[in-house]
Amino acid sequence: MEHADAVVVGSGFGGSVAAYRLAEAGQSVVLLERGQPYPPGSFPRTPAEMGRAFWDPAAGLYGMFDVWSFKGCDSVVSSGLGGGSLIYANVLLRKDERWFVTDLPGGGHHPWPVSRADLDPHYDAVEAMLGATPYPLEQVPFDDTPKTHAMQDAAAELGLQITLPPLAVSFAARPGGTPGLSLPIADAGYGNIHGAGRRTCKLCGECDIGCNEGAKNSLDHTYLSAAAHHGADIRTSREVKAIRPRAGGGYEVDYVHHADPTAKKSRPRVRTITCDRLILGAGTYGTTFLLLKSREAFPGLSQALGTRFSGNGDLLTFLLRAKDRNRVRPLNASRGPVITTAIRLPDELDGVPGAGRGAYIEDGGYPGFTDWIVDSLDLGNDFERAVKFLWNRFTEFFKDAPDTNLSKELSDLIGDGALTVSSLPLLGMGRDTADGRLHLKGGRLAADWTAETSEALFNRVRKTMQGIADVLGADYADNPMWFRKRIITVHPLGGAPMGGHPGEGVCDAFGEVFGFPGLYIADGAAMPGPVGPNPSLTIAAHADRMATRLLDGVSAQRRAAAPAATVPSATGAEPAGGAGSLDGAGNGSAYGPGRGEWGVAPPRGTRPVSGDHGGTRGPSTVVAGRTSLSFTEEMKGFVTYGESDARIGELAEGRKPLSFRLTITAADTDRFLADPEHEAKAEGWVDAGGHGGRCPVERGTFNLFVADGPDDRRLMKYRLFYTDGEDRPRTLSGYKDVLHGPPTRIWPDTSTLYVRLLDGHVGADGEDGADVVAAGVLHIRLTDFARQLTTFRTAGPDGAGKLLDFGRFFAGELWEVYGPDPV
Numbered sequence: 001m002e003h004a005d006a007v008v009v010g011s012g013f014g015g016s017v018a019a020y021r022l023a024e025a026g027q028s029v030v031l032l033e034r035g036q037p038y039p040p041g042s043f044p045r046t047p048a049e050m051g052r053a054f055w056d057p058a059a060g061l062y063g064m065f066d067v068w069s070f071k072g073c074d075s076v077v078s079s080g081l082g083g084g085s086l087i088y089a090n091v092l093l094r095k096d097e098r099w100f101v102t103d104l105p106g107g108g109h110h111p112w113p114v115s116r117a118d119l120d121p122h123y124d125a126v127e128a129m130l131g132a133t134p135y136p137l138e139q140v141p142f143d144d145t146p147k148t149h150a151m152q153d154a155a156a157e158l159g160l161q162i163t164l165p166p167l168a169v170s171f172a173a174r175p176g177g178t179p180g181l182s183l184p185i186a187d188a189g190y191g192n193i194h195g196a197g198r199r200t201c202k203l204c205g206e207c208d209i210g211c212n213e214g215a216k217n218s219l220d221h222t223y224l225s226a227a228a229h230h231g232a233d234i235r236t237s238r239e240v241k242a243i244r245p246r247a248g249g250g251y252e253v254d255y256v257h258h259a260d261p262t263a264k265k266s267r268p269r270v271r272t273i274t275c276d277r278l279i280l281g282a283g284t285y286g287t288t289f290l291l292l293k294s295r296e297a298f299p300g301l302s303q304a305l306g307t308r309f310s311g312n313g314d315l316l317t318f319l320l321r322a323k324d325r326n327r328v329r330p331l332n333a334s335r336g337p338v339i340t341t342a343i344r345l346p347d348e349l350d351g352v353p354g355a356g357r358g359a360y361i362e363d364g365g366y367p368g369f370t371d372w373i374v375d376s377l378d379l380g381n382d383f384e385r386a387v388k389f390l391w392n393r394f395t396e397f398f399k400d401a402p403d404t405n406l407s408k409e410l411s412d413l414i415g416d417g418a419l420t421v422s423s424l425p426l427l428g429m430g431r432d433t434a435d436g437r438l439h440l441k442g443g444r445l446a447a448d449w450t451a452e453t454s455e456a457l458f459n460r461v462r463k464t465m466q467g468i469a470d471v472l473g474a475d476y477a478d479n480p481m482w483f484r485k486r487i488i489t490v491h492p493l494g495g496a497p498m499g500g501h502p503g504e505g506v507c508d509a510f511g512e513v514f515g516f517p518g519l520y521i522a523d524g525a526a527m528p529g530p531v532g533p534n535p536s537l538t539i540a541a542h543a544d545r546m547a548t549r550l551l552d553g554v555s556a557q558r559r560a561a562a563p564a565a566t567v568p569s570a571t572g573a574e575p576a577g578g579a580g581s582l583d584g585a586g587n588g589s590a591y592g593p594g595r596g597e598w599g600v601a602p603p604r605g606t607r608p609v610s611g612d613h614g615g616t617r618g619p620s621t622v623v624a625g626r627t628s629l630s631f632t633e634e635m636k637g638f639v640t641y642g643e644s645d646a647r648i649g650e651l652a653e654g655r656k657p658l659s660f661r662l663t664i665t666a667a668d669t670d671r672f673l674a675d676p677e678h679e680a681k682a683e684g685w686v687d688a689g690g691h692g693g694r695c696p697v698e699r700g701t702f703n704l705f706v707a708d709g710p711d712d713r714r715l716m717k718y719r720l721f722y723t724d725g726e727d728r729p730r731t732l733s734g735y736k737d738v739l740h741g742p743p744t745r746i747w748p749d750t751s752t753l754y755v756r757l758l759d760g761h762v763g764a765d766g767e768d769g770a771d772v773v774a775a776g777v778l779h780i781r782l783t784d785f786a787r788q789l790t791t792f793r794t795a796g797p798d799g800a801g802k803l804l805d806f807g808r809f810f811a812g813e814l815w816e817v818y819g820p821d822p823v
Contacts, residue, residue, distance in 0.1 A: 004030040004233075007253050007275040009240045009290070012083025013540040014522030015281025016223035017126065021547035022279075023232035027554070030273060031232055032255055034239035034282075035064060035080035037220065039194035043086075043210025055079040057239070062258055064210065068285060070447035072436075073311050073487045077283055081193075081236050082220035084283065084536065087208050088490070089338040089427075090167040090216060091362065092132045093533035094123050094541075098349040099358060099431060102308075102529050109349070112528055113500050113509035114542070122541035122548075129226075130540075131217045132166035135340040136179040142171070145203070146332045147424055150322070151341040151363045154471040160464070165342040165362075165533075168217040169207075170200050182213065189781060190229035193220055205334040205365040231661070231694070241270060243278060243290060244297035251278040251519060277518040277550065280496075280525070281543070284309075287525040288438045288495030289445045291506075300515045302506045308497035309436030309449060311489035312530045313359060315428035315458055316479045317465050322422040323473035331424040331472070338365040339427065342533070345464060347431065357457045359430025360533045361464060366425065426468065428461040429491060434529035438495045451487055458487075491535050496521045497528040511546040520546055627796030629672070629806055630665040632684075633788055635753055639776030641691075646754040649776035657689035658755070658776060660720065660732070664702045669794070669802040673809050678704040682720060686732055688757070692725025699761075705738065705810075714738040718753065721761045731758040733767060734778070751780040 005027040008019045015031060023029045035055070044053040044063070053063035064080040064087065078087045097116040101109035136142045148164075155162035171179040174186040185198040192198070198214030198221065207216060214221060228234055237258040246252050253275065256268040280287040291298070291305055322329040339362045347358030436449030451458060462478065469476035479488065498521075499505020502514040511526050513519040522543040524535060531538045636659040640649035649655065662684040666672035672680060682700030687693060703717040716736035724730050734755035755778055759771040780788070794803050 002030075002273045004028045004273065004275045006030075006277040006279060007032065007251070007273055008279045008281055008522075009243075009253070010034075010083060010280070010282035010286060010523065011081050011219060011224060011234070012078075012281055012283055012523055013085065013219065013536050014524070014526075014543040015083065015279065016085075016219040016227065017540050017543035018279045018281060018520070018522045018547050018550075019232050019234070020223045020227040020230070021544065021551065023227045023230035025551050025554075027551075029227065029232040030275070031224075031227070031234045032238040032240055032253070033081050033083075033234070033236050034258070035078070035236065036062060037081040037194065037236050038064065038086060038210055039196045040198055040214035041196070041212050043206075043212050045209075045212070057258060062237070068445070070449065072449040072451060073447070073489055075285070075311075075489050075492050077285060077490070077492070081234070082218045082224065083281075084490075085168075085216070085218040085220075086210055088536055089207050089362075089364075089534070090169050091339050091342065091534040092127055092130060092166040092168055092537040093342065093360070095119070095531045095533065095535075095538045096347070096350070096358065099347060099532050101349065103357075103431075103433060113498050113505070114545075118509070119538065119541045119545060122544040123537060125544050126537060126540040127166065129222055130168040131170060131175060131222075132168060133171065133175075134164035134166055135337065136171050137164060137340070139179045141181065142179060142203070142336075145336040145340060146330050147363050147365070148336065148340040150329070150331055150424070150472055151343070151468075154468040155341075155343050157471045158464075158467050161344045161346075163342050163344070164340060167337060167339070168222075169337055170198070170215050170217055173200060185214065188222070188225070190226040193225040193228050193234070201337060203336050204367065205336065205338060206367045207338040207365070209367060240282065240290060241293075242297075243280075243294050245516065246274055249518070250274055250276045253278065277520065279520045279522050279546075281522040284492040284495050284524040284527075285438075285445060287521060287523055289440075291496055292438070292440050292445070298513075298516060302499075302502040302514055304497060304499060304503070304505050306438040306495055308434045308494035308505075308528050309438050309447060310432055310434035310493045310527075310530045311436075311449070311487055312491035312493055312535055313357075313428065313430035313432035313454065313457055313461070313532070314487055314489040314491050315461055316364070316488055317426045317428070317462065318477040318479075319424040319426060319465075319469045319472060319474035320422070320477055321475050322424070328422045329473060330421045332421055333363075333365045333424045334367060336365060339363060343464075345430070345460065347532075356460055357431040357454075358532055359428060359457060359461050361461060361468070362427045362429075364425030364427045422474070424472075424474070426465050428458075428465065429530075429533065430457055430461065431530050431532050432457055434494055436494070491524070491531075493524045493527040493530060493535060496525040498526045499528060510549040511542065512549075520550065522546055625797070626668045627670075627794055627799055627802045628665060628667050629669045629802060630663055630791075630793050631788060632661065632663050632791040633780070634661040635659060635778040635780050637753075637755075637776055637778035639688075639755065639757060639774040641757075641774040643775050644756065644772040646756065646775045646777050649774060655776065656691070656774075657687075658757075658774075658778065659687045660697075660778070661685055661687075662697070662700065662702070662718075662720075669796075669806060673805060677706055680704070682718065686720055686722045686730075688724060688730075692723075695722045695724060697722055716750070716753075718755075719764065728759070729761045730773065731760065731762045731770070732756075733758055733762070751785065753778040 006022050006029050008015045008029060008031040011031060011033040019029050019031045044050050052061055053065050054061045055063055055066040064078050066077045066079045068075040078084045080086050095116065100112040100115050102112065104110055135148065137145065137148055152162055170185050173183040180200060182202045183200040185200060201215040202213055224234060238255045239258060240253055240255045242254040244252050253273050254270050256270055258268060280290065282290060288306060295301060322331050341363050343361040345359040346352040346355050348355045432454035435453055436447055438445060438447050466476045496506040498507050498509055498511065505528060507513045507521045507526055511520045511522055513521065524539050526542060638650050638655040639658045640652040640655045643649040643652060662682045664680050664682055666680040672678055680702045682697060682702045684697050685694050686697060698721045700720040705714040706717060708715045716738065718732065718734040720732040722730055732755055734753045736750060736753050738749045755776055756772050757774040759773050762770045792803060
């Protein structure tokens with residue numbers, strides 16, 4: 001049965017962060033996402049495309065909009081690679097420091113098990129990864145955004161606190177660059193999981209229906225691309241159906257593969273994967289539903305499962321027909337990102353007596369739909385089906401409506417006001433009461449929730465929005481469903497809340513489920529109440545903190561399991577021994593699975609993902625009196641099959657990706673330095689795209705600065721034996737040509753590897769007569785080289801001294817080659 005160190009369910013703000021952190025640390029990670037990938041340019045826009053943009057596998061629909069309808073509220077969440085980040089409005093606000101409390105019945109507050117101070121370093125990490133930056137309103141042409149200026153004017157008039165919140169949007173080609181429209185975005189250093197180019201924001205207001213420019217720094221372009229870069233196996237169209245503990249430890253995960261969403265087939269077969277650690281990141285509904293369905297398999301699971309459900313105070317209203325001195329006031333809601341401003345309403349917890357619960361009000365936006373509406377292409381059955389679907393949902397919402405004049409309200413909202421230049425949606429959110437409960441009803445997820453217990457908050461937000469409307473000379477319109485005290489939330493939270501003990505929550509402050517070690521809740525289901533502002537950043541920070549604790553536990557387990565003879569290095573680092581050790585930067589050399597469908601073939605189906613065929617090994621045992629040295633190296637490039645010249649193979653039209661990650665280990669540093677061949681052991685994997693994917697190195701050697709020919713020429717040699725996807729033995733033979741020249745040649749010479757793939761396991765003495773399967777060139781990226789410098793480890797006596805000896809040798813050899821000629 002297939003096995004991984006960790007399985008991550010879902011690719012939203014919890015799952016993506018967890019997958020990246022674990023893969024970066026060398027864990028083998030398989031991420032299962034039920035939805036499809038959406039590269040830039042693939043998001044639906046035409047009526048026919050929108051007709052199939054919903055998620056309902058039973059009806060043959062595999063789109064990204066997943067609509068839920070419950071008692072008291074309705075929700076729209078996302079299905080697709082990147083989860084909610086595909087359709088969210090990019091806002092990255094931290095939870096207010098004083099708002100980390102749960103309201104108690106009858107008054108009073110109980111602190112959350114996690115605080116702002118706990119999350120702040122993780123907020124920092126997530127903001128850096130997602131490129132948080134405020135809307136550049138002071139720059140041309142971004143200064144021409146009427147809705148932003150209108151919100152600032154209204155806030156000033158009403159004495160409200162307003163900010164330009166950090167957004168996960170690329171307005172400039174690179175961080176710190178000058179903003180501009182539709183500029184090519186520079187590569188982040190870890191590639192892009194879609195293999196597609198991205199361009200900066202063009203102010204089209206389409207953030208909430210998927211950014212076809214790739215300007216949104218959504219999770220597929222950031223955390224998931226980085227996770228794949230570090231070896232995470234990311235699989236789409238995989239829907240998890242059940243989970244359960246595994247005898248002897250770990251977990252089993254049942255899932256189905258929606259292999260071909262366009263074809264009508266019989267029910268897909270259930271597949272199973274096992275893991276040591278299981279991270280649930282399927283979203284508030286998905287994670288809670290999965291736990292509820294699988295509850296019998298988890299005896300003793302907290303009775304808090306399903307509780308603390310909240311809509312994060314979400315409220316949608318509209319400003320219509322804005323005027324300035326009897327003239328139309330343009331608000332142009334379709335220009336700019338969906339959200340550019342945030343007004344903060346203080347909380348009584350901030351020391352403002354009588355303020356009530358805090359909230360945020362943000363400007364909304366919508367696409368310029370004119371072209372979409374009049375599109376006359378392909379208006380067939382799909383469009384009719386979409387119209388029927390939407391009509392059925394409307395009639396379901398309003399079938400018990402007591403207001404017989406509802407049609408006029410809808411007409412005023414949609415036909416005469418909502419999509420005009422003088423209209424603006426307003427989005428509210430805040431500290432509502434988390435007293436809802438998710439449960440199963442007839443095998444389906446159901447929710448008991450009411451707006452009544454949070455009515456004071458909603459009325460405060462509505463009153464403030466009405467004040468904004470008055471300042472802007474606009475008519476105010478509630479969401480048509482508000483008359484039934486129903487809300488639409490895109491921020492559902494809770495269901496598997498964290499708590500201080502099992503009687504209070506399903507998981508602890510780090511997301512680990514009480515009573516089930518290795519089972520984690522990484523997403524919004526773990527929130528014990530509303531976040532207040534947009535919750536995406538807080539969910540991601542929670543997942544980052546969770547991953548840090550999880551990896552600390554992995555490191556502790558490895559140290560406890562290390563042989564008694566293992567001696568730590570002089571610097572306190574873990575022993576060198578290749579694949580088992582984590583480096584100080586959180587990187588590791590435990591080799592995970594391939595990248596599946598992302599340009600590199602998946603792991604061979606008959607091989608365990610854990611790398612039982614040489615992919616993972618424990619720490620080496622130190623021989624008395626000797627000191628070992630190791631480091632990790634990763635190289636990537638291209639080869640062409642059927643070509644024998646490396647330089648041609650790198651650039652040929654039919655080239656294929658090739659990469660490897662190796663831990664180089666010299667068991668005896670003194671002997672390694674003294675030996676003219678400077679030979680060390682190479683362990684790890686070779687990843688040959690289209691020819692078996694990631695395959696463990698069965699035996700490998702590395703030679704450093706071997707003299708070849710003239711006195712001033714050195715070679716770095718690599719020889720790696722592996723077996724490809726069709727069980728054919730292969731040899732990767734490569735060299736770096738370190739040849740005398742100016743010092744500017746040091747980097748290109750030491751970072752360029754010329755490789756040939758040979759048929760069979762071929763030793764150095766048999767290479768001349770071997771059949772060449774492919775040839776090309778690999779390189780070290782600068783970011784990978786910087787990481788490589790942090791991976792040097794020693795084990796044995798005087799580790800620091802031996803590392804210094806190695807450094808002197810390395811520098812001395814480079815001086816011999818690149819230093820000035822003697823006079």
